[in-house]
Every structure is written in structure tokens, then in C-alpha cells.
Amino acid sequence: MQIDQLGIHDSVSAVFPPEQLRDALADTAPAVSVVDDEGARDCDAVVTFAYEEGFLECEWIHSIQAGYDRFPLEELEDRGIVLTNSTGIHGESVGETVLGYMLSVARRLGQYARQQERTEWNRPDWDVPFTLAGESVCVVGLGTLGRGIATRANALGMEVTGVRRSGEPVEGVERVYTSDELHEAISEARFVALAVPLTEETEELIGRTELATMDEGSHLINVSRGSVVDQDALVSALEDGEIRGAALDVFAEEPLPKDSPLWEMEEVLVTPHAAAYTRGYYEAIAGLVRGNLDRNAAGEEFENRVV
Ligand code: NDP
Numbered sequence: 528m529q530i531d532q533l534g535i536h537d538s539v540s541a542v543f544p545p546e547q548l549r550d551a552l553a554d555t556a557p558a559v560s561v562v563d564d565e566g567a568r569d570c571d572a573v574v575t576f577a578y579e580e581g582f583l584e585c586e587w588i589h590s591i592q593a594g595y596d597r598f599p600l601e602e603l604e605d606r607g608i609v610l611t612n613s614t615g616i617h618g619e620s621v622g623e624t625v626l627g628y629m630l631s632v633a634r635r636l637g638q639y640a641r642q643q644e645r646t647e648w649n650r651p652d653w654d655v656p657f658t659l660a661g662e663s664v665c666v667v668g669l670g671t672l673g674r675g676i677a678t679r680a681n682a683l684g685m686e687v688t689g690v691r692r693s694g695e696p697v698e699g700v701e702r703v704y705t706s707d708e709l710h711e712a713i714s715e716a717r718f719v720a721l722a723v724p725l726t727e728e729t730e731e732l733i734g735r736t737e738l739a740t741m742d743e744g745s746h747l748i749n750v751s752r753g754s755v756v757d758q759d760a761l762v763s764a765l766e767d768g769e770i771r772g773a774a775l776d777v778f779a780e781e782p783l784p785k786d787s788p789l790w791e792m793e794e795v796l797v798t799p800h801a802a803a804y805t806r807g808y809y810e811a812i813a814g815l816v817r818g819n820l821d822r823n824a825a826g827e828e829f830e831n832r833v834v
């Protein structure tokens with residue numbers, strides 16, 4: 528593939544200023560510029576956050592996200608357009624965020640932050656706070672995100688189990704269940720952390736039945752995609768005390784609508800799809816794009832190729 532013009536689509540501004548990435552790639556072979564929808568049509572390759580129809584004029588699209596659920600995969604395949612994603616770069620950021628959620632629940636930091644807003648000095652009930660050491664987390668999806676969570680949970684002395692399709696072992700995960708064993712896997716964990724891609728198989732993977740299967744004292748953590756959870760079922764499960772709480776970065780509709788009951792629930796932590804944000808994000812993307820430019824120039828296969 529001949530890449531003379533590389534566009535940085537202005538939609539990446541959702542995560543970092545496009546100029547940062549343009550400058551970080553300035554010494555690569557193609558001419559690199561920041562482009563809008565129209566400008567992208569004149570590029571051989573585009574690096575983007577959003578998907579726009581004009582990208583169908585390009586030969587290679589690089590998504591700055593790991594998730595590729597917003598791209599028309601069949602159409603790209605039919606047209607012979609290469610799509611690469613950014614899996615592999617979020618283990619630290621999302622791993623630390625999920626540990627933050629669990630620490631916030633166990634050590635009651637979320638509760639104190641809410642109290643501080645109201646200038647309230649209330650200590651917790653004696654039997655509510657706990658430590659993470661010795662508590663269990665079941666990580667559903669054991670790729671970059673899942674392993675990032677598992678490694679850090681291990682470091683705090685947690686008992687880590689997980690779920691992946693193959694059931695193949697993963698370092699630092701005591702027991703790996705197959706997808707068929709999901710119910711058994713999630714039934715006794717204090718925390719269930721979702722880190723799977725959104726696919727036909729994983730849409731509403733966690734619904735009424737799964738929430739009823741979880742322990743009454745457990746928390747659901749979702750850093751994957753909102754539609755992996757049946758959100759109405761989650762609200763009911765929280766209201767009915769079927770699970771104790773949730774920490775959610777992703778939602779079926781984003782931004783989370785202002786009238787969602789999730790905003791007001793004491794044991795629910797809402798973050799604005801920001802679990803992966805870090806000021807070094809553009810550098811990680813530059814590394815992925817540079818690597819694939821080099822591979823392409825050497826006639827090798829693209830890394831992180833989706834289509
Ligand atoms: P990876 O491809 O590295 O890992 C995905 C994992 O999910 C693999 O272990 C895979 O299993 C497993 N998996 C896939 N389908 C199923 C299934 N049906 N049941 C159980 N396990 C399954 O992806 P990442 O870890 O990089 O990212 C995962 C997703 O998280 C992304 O697709 C994206 O949607 C989301 N994400 C969200 C972020 C945020 O900001 N909140 C940041 C980054 C990603 P197997 O090992 O068997 O193949």
C-alpha cells in the first residue's frame with residue numbers, strides 16, 4: 528500500500544489535541560496533517576476516533592480505540608480497506624481505574640466524596656468498609672484490559688478468577704472459566720469486572736438472570752461497552768438489592784442521560800467513558816501508527832488488524 532497522505536481526523540480531539548499526534552508523527556514518510564471529514568477523502572490513510580463515510584475513500588483506517596463496534600466491518604472488507612485498532616495500550620490506564628473503583632468501594636472513598644459536597648462528617652457503619660486483600664474479583668474478558676485489571680488486583684492480594692471463550696489459562700488468574708461457565712464464575716465474586724468487546728455474543732451478556740446469580744453484596748464494574756449490560760435490568764437489580772452496587776464507565780447511551788436513576792444511586796459510581804484517558808495517550812497511538820507505517824513499508828502485515 529502506498530501511503531503519501533496521512534490524515535489525523537479532527538474527531539481524535541475527544542481524547543487529545545490532533546496536533547499532538549500530527550507533530551509526533553511529523554518525521555514519518557507520509558505528509559501528516561489534521562483533517563476534517565472532507566479532508567479525509569484525500570488521504571491514503573486516516574487515524575480517527577469517529578467513523579465517517581468519507582473514510583471509504585482511504586486505504587487504511589486506524590481507530591484510536593480498542594473497540595471497533597462503530598465501524599461497518601463488512602463494507603470495509605468488501606472494499607478492501609484495512610482497519611486497525613488500538614488494543615494493547617489500555618492495560619495500565621484502565622487497570623488502574625478499575626483498582627480505583629474497587630478501592631473506592633472497599634475504603635468508602637466514593638461515599639466520603641459525596642459527603643464532602645454536603646460538608647457532612649459521617650463515619651461509615653462499622654461493618655461496611657473492608658479491605659481488598661482476600662476479596663475476590665472475576666474478570667470477564669482476559670485481553671489487554673482484563674490482564675491489566677488482574678495483575679493489579681493480584682498485587683493487592685485479591686483472589687482473581689476470569690472468563691474467556693477458550694478457557695485457556697492466563698498468568699495471575701487462579702481459575703479461568705469458559706463462556707459457558709459464566710454463571711458459575713460470577714456467582715461468588717465480590718466484584719465482577721466486564722472487559723469484553725461488544726459483539727453479537729456479548730450484547731447484554733449481563734442481564735436479569737446474571738444479575739440474580741451474582742452475590743447480594745457484590746459490585747458490577749463495566750469498562751467495556753454499555754450494551755454488554757442490560758441497563759434496565761441493572762437498575763432494577765440495584766433498586767431491589769440483588770447486587771450492592773456498580774462502577775460504570777460505559778453506557779448504552781452516552782453521555783448518560785440526565786434523568787437516568789444511576790446518577791443518584793449511593794452505591795453507583797459513574798465515570799464519563801474516561802477509564803482509559805491519560806496524557807500519554809497520543810504517544811501510545813503514535814507508536815502503533817509508526818509501527819504499522821514501518822511494517823507496510825517493509826511489505827509486512829499490519830499489527831492489530833481487524834479487517
Ligand atoms: P482484547 O481483544 O485484548 O481482549 C478481549 C478479551 O475478551 C479476550 O480475552 C477475549 O477472549 C474476550 N472475549 C471476547 N468475546 C468473549 C466472550 N463472548 N466471552 C468471554 N470473553 C470474551 O481487547 P481489550 O482488552 O483491548 O478491549 C476490550 C474491550 O474493552 C474493547 O473492545 C472496548 O470495547 C473496551 N475498551 C474500553 C475502554 C474504556 O475506555 N472504557 C478502553 C479500552 C477498551 P479470548 O481470549 O477467548 O479470545
Ligand code: 7N6
Nearest residue numbers: 542591592593594803804
Ligand atoms: C477513548 C476511549 C476504547 O475502546 O473506548 C475506548 O479504546 C477508548 C480513550
